[in-house]
Amino acid sequence: MTRPTPLLNRCITSLQKSCSRLLGSGASHTTVQRFDDLTLYHFRGCPYCRRVERALRELGIEIGKRNILSNRDNEAELIQGGGKRQVPCLRIRRQSQPDEWLYESSAIVRYLRTRAQQT
Ligand SMILES: N[C@@H](CCC(=O)N[C@@H](CS)C(=O)NCC(=O)O)C(=O)O
Numbered sequence: 619m620t621r622p623t624p625l626l627n628r629c630i631t632s633l634q635k636s637c638s639r640l641l642g643s644g645a646s647h648t649t650v651q652r653f654d655d656l657t658l659y660h661f662r663g664c665p666y667c668r669r670v671e672r673a674l675r676e677l678g679i680e681i682g683k684r685n686i687l688s689n690r691d692n693e694a695e696l697i698q699g700g701g702k703r704q705v706p707c708l709r710i711r712r713q714s715q716p717d718e719w720l721y722e723s724s725a726i727v728r729y730l731r732t733r734a735q736q737t
Contacts, residue, residue, distance in 0.1 A: 649678055651737060656681040657709040658726075659696045661688075666723040667706045673727040677734040 660667035700719030
């Protein structure tokens with residue numbers, strides 16, 4: 619068989635990239651990164667939480683999760699630490715500094731994207 623020309627090679631590479639972008643948009647990562655400093659406060663049925671959970675899957679990030687409806691302690695922890703009863707909320711533990719409690723799904727997804735790129 620004859621070898622593909624450089625132009626054909628470039629076309630194949632470009633097609634492969636487009637396909638993986640299209641297929642990858644809803645797919646999960648094969649490699650998973652675990653971030654032990656992050657915890658997501660959430661509850662089932664919350665559309666904003668689903669948005670964050672989808673981003674976690676797409677980015678291949680695994681973190682701890684605390685459901686505030688199924689566990690009153692989790693709810694109390696969120697209100698006391700974060701200041702309000704709103705989910706999703708991402709708790710970010712920092713060394714020798716107070717924890718950060720990040721509200722707003724769009725801000726959480728942005729933060730997760732940055733973290734995924736750092737490693
Ligand atoms: N703009 C916020 C909206 C979050 C939101 O409205 N969450 C609802 C649950 S879906 C909530 O926590 N409401 C307060 C409550 O249920 O007490 C975001 O994008 O995260």
